[in-house]
Amino acid sequence: MNFKLLLQHFTRELSGLYDHEEAAAILNIVTRQVSGFDRGKLLLKSSESVPEGDLTLFNSFLTELKTGKPVQYVLGETVFYGLPFKVSPSVLIPRPETEELVEWVLDTVDVTGMSGLQILDVGTGSGCIAVCLKKNLGAAGVFALDVSKDCLLIAATNATLNEADIIFIEADIRNYSDARKFDVIVSNPPYITMDEKQAMHENVLTHEPHLALFVSNEDPLVFYRAVADFALSNLSSEGLLFFEINEYLGKETLKMLHDKSFIDTELRKDMQGKDRMIRCRLKASE
Numbered sequence: 001m002n003f004k005l006l007l008q009h010f011t012r013e014l015s016g017l018y019d020h021e022e023a024a025a026i027l028n029i030v031t032r033q034v035s036g037f038d039r040g041k042l043l044l045k046s047s048e049s050v051p052e053g054d055l056t057l058f059n060s061f062l063t064e065l066k067t068g069k070p071v072q073y074v075l076g077e078t079v080f081y082g083l084p085f086k087v088s089p090s091v092l093i094p095r096p097e098t099e100e101l102v103e104w105v106l107d108t109v110d111v112t113g114m115s116g117l118q119i120l121d122v123g124t125g126s127g128c129i130a131v132c133l134k135k136n137l138g139a140a141g142v143f144a145l146d147v148s149k150d151c152l153l154i155a156a157t158n159a160t161l162n163e164a165d166i167i168f169i170e171a172d173i174r175n176y177s178d179a180r181k182f183d184v185i186v187s188n189p190p191y192i193t194m195d196e197k198q199a200m201h202e203n204v205l206t207h208e209p210h211l212a213l214f215v216s217n218e219d220p221l222v223f224y225r226a227v228a229d230f231a232l233s234n235l236s237s238e239g240l241l242f243f244e245i246n247e248y249l250g251k252e253t254l255k256m257l258h259d260k261s262f263i264d265t266e267l268r269k270d271m272q273g274k275d276r277m278i279r280c281r282l283k284a285s286e
């Protein structure tokens with residue numbers, strides 16, 4: 001079988017789950033891992049035979065993909081902000097909008113030029129935010145907190161993989177206290193309501209960790225309040241708080257932050273034009 005036929009085979013076998021474009025994109029990702037070449041090289045090699053050993057691997061990955069398992073879990077890895085990350089079904093697959101949050105933190109920190117920066121990532125999951133911040137702000141002390149031991153094990157693997165020195169904390173942010181002060185607290189906590197859950201893609205629901213995703217309809221800001229309360233006592237005087245947010249709850253999240261006396265609140269849209277991120281800071285104490 002040549003690579004062109006392999007593409008046809010993939011798109012046909014996955015047609016119940018993914019359209020042609022999506023299946024081709026998945027094959028590109030799988031090919032990078034199995035054969036080590038990118039999309040351009042795959043096109044150039046379209047008439048070449050797929051080596052027998054590689055074909056066996058392609059077919060075993062295809063069998064798993066047909067169950068609806070996301071390609072990142074099938075391969076056990078992904079790329080986030082240009083860095084490699086291991087992922088397992090106990091961690092959320094890092095999303096492109098979270099890369100935009102990382103970018104915003106890095107832009108802000110560069111501008112303000114803080115030194116000896118202390119950063120806390122709440123709900124670290126795969127460790128994607130914490131690792132990227134540490135890689136780009138070498139001198140900063142970076143802490144990463146999650147309630148899930150399994151997440152922290154993957155996050156620690158990713159810190160080692162990327163040679164990023166991070167201090168991990170296993171805790172529930174709803175009842176966590178700490179004497180340390182942080183200059184930046186960043187969080188992408190669970191924010192999808194049970195109502196929104198109904199409309200979600202089946203493969204996210206079946207394969208991604210619900211602990212990372214869902215909150216009740218009654219109290220969708222539960223984690224935002226917990227992180228904000230922690231920030232009230234643990235942000236340094238010039239410190240900044242960054243959130244990734246539910247696109248439908250921008251106004252409510254801003255109000256909650258104003259009510260808690262955070263100032264300079266800024267709501268940003270993601271690349272898809274959805275309300276997605278907030279940055280704010282503490283009112284300086286008199």
Ligand SMILES: C[S@@+](CC[C@H](N)C(=O)[O-])C[C@H]1O[C@@H](n2cnc3c(N)ncnc32)[C@H](O)[C@@H]1O
Pocket residue numbers: 091092093094095098122123124125126127128129145146147148151171172173174188189190191211212213
């Ligand atoms: C939306 S995921 C974000 C993962 C990662 N930071 C990212 O951006 O891809 C939310 C994370 O919050 C963690 N989490 C859920 N409840 C928590 C709690 N009570 N305290 C601390 N972390 C919690 C989950 O385990 C999950 O890793």
